[in-house]
Amino acid sequence: MGKYKAVIGLEMHCELKSNAKVFSKAKNSYEDLPNIYVSPVDMAFPGTLPSLNIECIRKGLMASIILNCKQPEYMVFDRKNYYYPDLPKGYQITQMHNPVGVNGSITIEMDGYDKKVDILDIHLEEDSARLNHYSNYSLIDYNRAGVPLLELVTAPCLDNADEAVAFLEAMRKIYQYCDISDADTKKGQIRCDVNVSIMEEGAKELGTKVEIKNVNSFANVREAINYEIKRQSELKDAGRYDEVEQETRRFDEESGTTKRMRSKVDAIDYKYFIEPNIPKFKIKKSWLDEIKKSIPMLPRERKELYIKEYGLSNYDATIIVKEKSYAEYFEECIKLGMNPKTVANYLIVNIIAYLNKWAIELKDFYLTPNLLKQIIDALDKGTISSKQAKEIFNKSLEEKNEPKNYITSDSAQISDESLLEEIINKVLENNSKQIEDYHNGRTNLFDYFVGQVMKETRGKANPSLVKEILNTKLNK
Ligand code: ADP
Ligand code: MG
Numbered sequence: 001m002g003k004y005k006a007v008i009g010l011e012m013h014c015e016l017k018s019n020a021k022v023f024s025k026a027k028n029s030y031e032d033l034p035n036i037y038v039s040p041v042d043m044a045f046p047g048t049l050p051s052l053n054i055e056c057i058r059k060g061l062m063a064s065i066i067l068n069c070k071q072p073e074y075m076v077f078d079r080k081n082y083y084y085p086d087l088p089k090g091y092q093i094t095q096m097h098n099p100v101g102v103n104g105s106i107t108i109e110m111d112g113y114d115k116k117v118d119i120l121d122i123h124l125e126e127d128s129a130r131l132n133h134y135s136n137y138s139l140i141d142y143n144r145a146g147v148p149l150l151e152l153v154t155a156p157c158l159d160n161a162d163e164a165v166a167f168l169e170a171m172r173k174i175y176q177y178c179d180i181s182d183a184d185t186k187k188g189q190i191r192c193d194v195n196v197s198i199m200e201e202g203a204k205e206l207g208t209k210v211e212i213k214n215v216n217s218f219a220n221v222r223e224a225i226n227y228e229i230k231r232q233s234e235l236k237d238a239g240r241y242d243e244v245e246q247e248t249r250r251f252d253e254e255s256g257t258t259k260r261m262r263s264k265v266d267a268i269d270y271k272y273f274i275e276p277n278i279p280k281f282k283i284k285k286s287w288l289d290e291i292k293k294s295i296p297m298l299p300r301e302r303k304e305l306y307i308k309e310y311g312l313s314n315y316d317a318t319i320i321v322k323e324k325s326y327a328e329y330f331e332e333c334i335k336l337g338m339n340p341k342t343v344a345n346y347l348i349v350n351i352i353a354y355l356n357k358w359a360i361e362l363k364d365f366y367l368t369p370n371l372l373k374q375i376i377d378a379l380d381k382g383t384i385s386s387k388q389a390k391e392i393f394n395k396s397l398e399e400k401n402e403p404k405n406y407i408t409s410d411s412a413q414i415s416d417e418s419l420l421e422e423i424i425n426k427v428l429e430n431n432s433k434q435i436e437d438y439h440n441g442r443t444n445l446f447d448y449f450v451g452q453v454m455k456e457t458r459g460k461a462n463p464s465l466v467k468e469i470l471n472t473k474l475n476k
Contacts, residue, residue: 038142063150103118115158212228311340346393351367392406
């Protein structure tokens with residue numbers, strides 16, 4: 001292993017977020033009971049005709065623009081003919097000849113370098129119904145039939161599992177930030193076909209590719225790729241490379257291996273032709289311009305902004321842009337005038353940990369930016385210590401009570417300089433022997449003085465201020 005170069009290409013399917021299905025008025029939703037969001041069009045009843053959902057086209061075009069693809073002059077759909085129980089029409093409406101985008105690319109950030117990923121095409125299509133298999137029967141849920149799908153096909157340009165997963169992660173975020181999709185892998189909204197081949201270092205021709213169908217999590221994409229590289233390399237080492245066939249395999253989660261499904265030689269001829277029930281229409285330049293203008297700031301730009309404008313570390317900024325909800329929360333806090341670094345720190349160390357612990361989403365989190373402000377501002381002004389802030393944070397979440405109700409004058413830190421000076425003077429007056437020792441070299445007595453002040457104030461003095469004042473008084 002290691003002496004071969006791996007080549008990977010991805011086909012990423014993503015269910016769009018939309019008010020309705022792509023060719024019918026039925027609701028596009030995953031929750032609830034099976035077979036409740038179904039229209040006669042989705043069931044292919046005789047005499048029904050599809051009508052195009054413009055919102056889906058718009059989102060497809062937006063993705064195409066973001067991926068620097070070329071958009072077609074006309075919007076045209078194709079019919080892909082095959083029979084399967086999850087496909088009541090006996091064909092899928094897709095885009096074969098004029099996809100919403102071709103020949104694009106996007107640069108993603110890797111650990112220490114930038115990777116340009118070439119996009120062959122991105123096209124719109126409809127999802128099939130969902131088949132649920134049981135011991136000796138299967139059930140069909142048509143809620144998914146006709147849900148808009150965006151399929152993106154990369155060139156065979158990814159070198160390893162890290163790059164493949166980083167690309168998928170980057171696309172997932174982009175889809176979320178642009179509201180193109182919730183892109184939730186747990187809901188099956190993202191599914192990938194992973195194509196893998198190996199070749200000798202420096203070889204001119206690509207090796208034989210194997211396609212692993214329908215991998216449903218990024219962790220599985222990683223495992224499937226690594227397993228497949230190993231499998232192919234071992235066959236090659238053993239002089240059995242001819243056993244690597246153009247075939248379709250599936251990832252078996254239990255064993256972490258890929259298993260053969262069928263040979264590509266048996267590929268079906270789909271008899272594609274232009275979908276006659278959807279009239280083609282011209283895509284106006286002005287519409288594309290308008291879509292382009294409506295693209296929000298993408299996660300990577302946001303991250304750079306957080307680092308440059310707000311002084312966050314690369315690490316903190318990376319965590320915050322990981323989820324759109326985190327970024328929105330963070331930006332809302334900034335808008336309210338809070339200190340960005342304190343907010344970032346609170347978000348990462350306390351809030352995200354809390355969300356994970358209780359498995360809740362940020363939108364359901366009790367401390368809205370407005371409420372968090374009460375803590376952050378008090379902390380920044382030094383009226384409370386960070387320890388007190390943490391306690392107030394916990395109490396306020398526990399009792400669903402505004403933080404300001406816990407920031408009493410009693411809990412408040414003493415940050416009043418003249419008051420602190422008075423107390424410090426008193427402490428120093430009572431410790432003249434220690435001051436002498438201090439000036440004779442026992443500098444560790446400094447902490448003793450700090451301790452005396454804290455004792456005097458029952459722990460409420462602002463420690464950094466105390467140190468500052470003591471420092472000037474002792475070393476002047
Ligand atoms: P098919 O006709 O089998 O669907 P395509 O040429 O459409 O093949 O490519 C499908 C996917 O396979 C693309 O993502 C592409 O990048 C990838 N791919 C093509 N050739 C190879 C290869 N030799 N190794 C790895 N991936 C490949
Ligand atoms: Mg293909």
